[in-house]
Amino acid sequence: MQRDTLSILIVTASLLAMALVGAAVVSPIGADDPASDADRTITVDASGGADTEPDRGVVSTAAVAEGDDPAAVRDELNERADALRTNLEAAGLTDDDYETTEYRINEPRRPPREEGTDEPDYRGTHSFTVDLDDPDRIGTVIDAAADADAEVGDIEFTLSETVRDELREDAIDNAMGDARVQADSIADNGALQVTGVAHVDATQRSFSTVSYEVAATPAPEDDAATDVDTGDVSVTYDVEVTYNATAN
Structure with missing residues (x-):
């Protein structure tokens, strides 16, 4: 894939x-x-x-679902979130490595002139923050999220x-x-x-x-794993000394 x-x-x-x-x-x-x-x-x-060099890495990722029925959006969002968790666990992460940071289902507010468009009425988001003690694993987390059709947001390299x-x-x-x-x-x-x-x-x-802004691009033909340079x-420190x- x-x-x-x-x-x-x-x-x-x-x-x-x-x-x-x-x-x-x-x-x-x-x-x-x-x-x-x-x-x-x-x-x-x-x-x-x-x-x-950083010794910790933080990745923000989210399962998303859209539709016209809030109940259906909720069910699909739960399925996508479960798929994301499964992929993260398959990548070697445990429950201690990530946590839910946001769960919401919104009905977008559109001006009256936009009513009747084909845009979905509801959008659900279940966001997770993944905290790693090995920054080299960030690429693996990104791939796990991509395979679950999840969005990847901010990436940050920091220190313990x-x-x-x-x-x-x-x-x-x-x-x-x-x-x-x-x-x-x-x-x-x-x-x-x-x-x-x-x-x-x-x-x-x-x-x-060190922070990164992430944008999706077409994958290479060899389907190589994602590699992130830190x-x-x-x-x-600024000091005033007398x-x-x-x-x-």
Whole structure:
């Protein structure tokens, strides 16, 4: 049986901000004379990022049915949903790997001028979210859904909580490293010496998954399985660091 394959368009790219030029402020502490040997502070804005391959994948898929009788649409929708579940289980998934996210049967609202068209009166949707601990299995899930005549929606590559925490710490390390490089450079140019950290604001952060928009295209003649290439997932941290400094 020939199945739909999927053309993939990367919608969201990884954010890579390993070193941004920061704004810097040098100010005296407790001194009226800027030329005195009183302590100073140096404040810099810095950014650090870290990225890695995703270790989780999420696929949205849905069984759909249309018709003029809501009861018939309901029955067909249940059959299609059962077929989708059967295919997912045949692909090695269990009940723990997917869950229902939406079930609805709608009567489309059409302007009066469109009444009497051949469009069905009712459309039913039973949506599932499949959560995988192996992103390489996403292609298998897509094929299982296509074989059940189900729709495939969003595809997202992301990170487990453990890996995300590790990546966040790497991003913070990179941001703080960038901040210190900036502070040392400013101190050298201002005849100052950095003596330590006075204050850190690290509340600005972002987490960028890799998402895809999926469109159905004719399947190749060899009926090859769907293959989805993954991109890196990234975490970015912005920090504002104030350093203590003294005059040389």
